[in-house]
Amino acid sequence: MHGTASLKRTPLYAAHVGRGAKMVSFGGWEMPACYTGIIDEHTAVRARVGLFDISHMGEFLVAGPNAEATLNVLLTNDLCKTSVGQGQYTLLCNDTGGIIDDLIAYRVEPSVFLLVVNAANIEKDFTWMNVRTTKSIVLDNLSDQMAAVALQGPAATNVLPEAQGIPHFGIARLGILSQQCWVARTGYTGEDGFEIVCDAGDARTLWSALLERGQPFGIKPCGLGARDTLRLEMGYPLHGNDITEATTPLEAGLNKFVSFDKGDFIGRATLSGQRTAGVKRKLVAFKMTDKSPPPRPHYLIYVGDRTVGEITSGTQSPSLGTGVGLGYVEAGVAHAGTAIEIEIRGRRFPAVVEQKPLLKRNI
Amino acid sequence: MNIPKNLKYAKSHEWVRVEGNVAVVGITDHAQHEMTDVVYVETPTVDSRVEAGKECAVVESVKAASDIYAPVSGDVIAVNEELSGAPELLNEDPYGNGWIFKVKMSDPGEVDELLSPDDYAHHIGA
Numbered sequence: 001m002h003g004t005a006s007l008k009r010t011p012l013y014a015a016h017v018g019r020g021a022k023m024v025s026f027g028g029w030e031m032p033a034c035y036t037g038i039i040d041e042h043t044a045v046r047a048r049v050g051l052f053d054i055s056h057m058g059e060f061l062v063a064g065p066n067a068e069a070t071l072n073v074l075l076t077n078d079l080c081k082t083s084v085g086q087g088q089y090t091l092l093c094n095d096t097g098g099i100i101d102d103l104i105a106y107r108v109e110p111s112v113f114l115l116v117v118n119a120a121n122i123e124k125d126f127t128w129m130n131v132r133t134t135k136s137i138v139l140d141n142l143s144d145q146m147a148a149v150a151l152q153g154p155a156a157t158n159v160l161p162e163a164q165g166i167p168h169f170g171i172a173r174l175g176i177l178s179q180q181c182w183v184a185r186t187g188y189t190g191e192d193g194f195e196i197v198c199d200a201g202d203a204r205t206l207w208s209a210l211l212e213r214g215q216p217f218g219i220k221p222c223g224l225g226a227r228d229t230l231r232l233e234m235g236y237p238l239h240g241n242d243i244t245e246a247t248t249p250l251e252a253g254l255n256k257f258v259s260f261d262k263g264d265f266i267g268r269a270t271l272s273g274q275r276t277a278g279v280k281r282k283l284v285a286f287k288m289t290d291k292s293p294p295p296r297p298h299y300l301i302y303v304g305d306r307t308v309g310e311i312t313s314g315t316q317s318p319s320l321g322t323g324v325g326l327g328y329v330e331a332g333v334a335h336a337g338t339a340i341e342i343e344i345r346g347r348r349f350p351a352v353v354e355q356k357p358l359l360k361r362n363i
Numbered sequence: 364m365n366i367p368k369n370l371k372y373a374k375s376h377e378w379v380r381v382e383g384n385v386a387v388v389g390i391t392d393h394a395q396h397e398m399t400d401v402v403y404v405e406t407p408t409v410d411s412r413v414e415a416g417k418e419c420a421v422v423e424s425v426k427a428a429s430d431i432y433a434p435v436s437g438d439v440i441a442v443n444e445e446l447s448g449a450p451e452l453l454n455e456d457p458y459g460n461g462w463i464f465k466v467k468m469s470d471p472g473e474v475d476e477l478l479s480p481d482d483y484a485h486h487i488g489a
Contacts, residue, residue, distance in 0.1 A: 034399060315425055345421070
């Protein structure tokens with residue numbers, strides 16, 4: 001066991017420990033890995049509803065007359081396409097198009113944006129944005145004052161009926177049990193649901209109230225273990241594993257979140273070049289086609305006798321009952337249907353490149 | 364945590380049930396609880412030789428792969444074939460149907476080096 005002394009804790013830490021959660025270190029935080037079991041929690045989200053603590057994630061507020069133009073230089077997607085109450089998945093890239101972070105930017109007022117960033121990248125993102133902002137804007141890191149939970153699953157609207165009018169990727173300021181929260185119709189599971197950002201001081205009340213409200217619908221508190229299996233079935237990348245500063249949005253297949261029809265933005269030159277010339281490697285989803293140990297990060301991917309790539313995320317899919325993962329492969333073999341092999345402890349196991357999502361959903 | 368009195372334990376969380384000169388080996392209730400959701404078990408090969416303290420099998424849960432260490436030395440005379448289709452037996456019945464392999468011990472004295480149930484309970488802080 002490694003020391004956990006330097007890890008940060010969310011306002012829900014005591015609630016997790018009180019429920020017997022197994023705690024793990026993630027992105028500098030001590031977070032619940034699971035409560036009753038990863039498969040159990042995964043199944044609850046796919047079939048009913050689950051509640052996740054995502055307070056480790058960061059929240060920035062960007063405001064002022066120059067906010068939109070500034071963010072459109074810092075981020076790859078085009079915020080001009082959003083109206084008030086809409087969010088957008090986007091990427092923060094470095095000068096060579098490497099992915100510093102992936103995030104959702106919400107336009108909460110005409111000139112006010114809420115950015116939700118990854119836990120491990122909060123300081124790095126904030127510093128980068130500060131340094132690379134040339135015009136006068138308000139840029140505030142609210143991460144320590146805010147907490148957040150994700151309510152995910154087909155029964156999410158039963159638990160939170162007051163939010164059912166919010167469209168996919170929309171956001172609204174709502175009073176839930178007298179707490180004012182930002183409620184977004186987003187998530188990282190492939191299910192319908194909400195991500196709710198509240199004041200850190202309100203988190204415990206909100207957490208308990210949602211679990212209580214969800215009880216008739218079979219709600220379960222869920223940990224990062226299920227969060228990982230759920231997102232992998234959808235083929236959603238995890239920053240730090242599948243996308244890093246050494247990979248670009250085009251290599252990661254995130255082309256539709258890079259807007260070449262807007263003005264200049266950081267990383268544009270490299271990304272334009274890749275767009276014209278094509279990329280050498282691509283991030284693909286795959287699934288094992290035979291009984292095998294679960295694929296794990298860094299296992300090598302083969303076509304015939306040739307190493308064509310490496311896994312960046314892998315697990316046993318509880319919904320599909322087989323190993324699934326993401327990995328970078330040579331562009332020439334990055335097509336759905338390509339037969340590949342994964343080397344696991346010296347043995348090769350058959351797999352196939354698949355279209356994302358690996359698990360087909362109806363939303 | 365369930366720690367049966369009739370077994371011996373390794374610090375690395377395997378249990379041993381001695382049947383004459385044969386040792387039946389599995390992982391403890393504590394180990395399966397820590398791993399959660401076992402999805403794949405790579406057993407040793409029948410007739411292969413295992414050495415006390417050396418890795419000889421792998422148990423994979425959804426979240427990670429864990430090495431299993433042979434608690435005693437000897438030749439593997441049987442492996443639990445059921446685990447190939449039902450790895451969850453390690454979670455459901457770690458001391459019974461979730462056994463992993465049987466070793467014909469080359470040095471039965473090694474069993475004395477293993478932990479008693481009380482010592483194992485102390486080891487895991489139970």
